[in-house]
Amino acid sequence: MNNPLDAAEDHHSDKGYEVGTLEECEKFARKRNMKYNLTIEEDPETGELVLPFTDEIMEQVGWKIGDTIDWKNNHDGSFTLSKVDKVWVMVDTVFTYRMRYCVQAPATNPEYALDDVTMETAKEFSQLPIGEQIVSHRVVSEEEALAICDVDNDYCKEWTSEKKIEVFFTKEGEKVEL
Numbered sequence: 001m002n003n004p005l006d007a008a009e010d011h012h013s014d015k016g017y018e019v020g021t022l023e024e025c026e027k028f029a030r031k032r033n034m035k036y037n038l039t040i041e042e043d044p045e046t047g048e049l050v051l052p053f054t055d056e057i058m059e060q061v062g063w064k065i066g067d068t069i070d071w072k073n074n075h076d077g078s079f080t081l082s083k084v085d086k087v088w089v090m091v092d093t094v095f096t097y098r099m100r101y102c103v104q105a106p107a108t109n110p111e112y113a114l115d116d117v118t119m120e121t122a123k124e125f126s127q128l129p130i131g132e133q134i135v136s137h138r139v140v141s142e143e144e145a146l147a148i149c150d151v152d153n154d155y156c157k158e159w160t161s162e163k164k165i166e167v168f169f170t171k172e173g174e175k176v177e178l
Contacts, residue, residue: 096130
């Protein structure tokens, strides 16, 4: 370990620090400390207040249309805006119905009716949807979610990732018609 950066990398890698070149550090510092003065405008069509970001500002801060932005009041007349990172969350649920059967059985052994229901030889009398219960959730990478999609929906394995995301994934703020 003759290179001091190697020693620094070994020392900090277990703490989650990143070691970069001086140029990368300067670029990060410039990006981190960017300050802009923007004037709030009124949208002439909707009357809503809008904070107009130029394409140059959007590119410099690494934002794009559709990003969620956190607006923090610094209590000194200024605000700090930062992009909120998004993750995919896999939510597993169970949908439950109350099923009802009316089965004729011997008066001396009414429990025999349970056998007909278990053996699926009884006619359905009625059903009532009770609803969906969340049983688990976990954060997954997009790649993991796409792999699960291929298992759960094997008929669409040949689709592109973009098509699978459009059809099966719910993006933040997306309105879904049921």
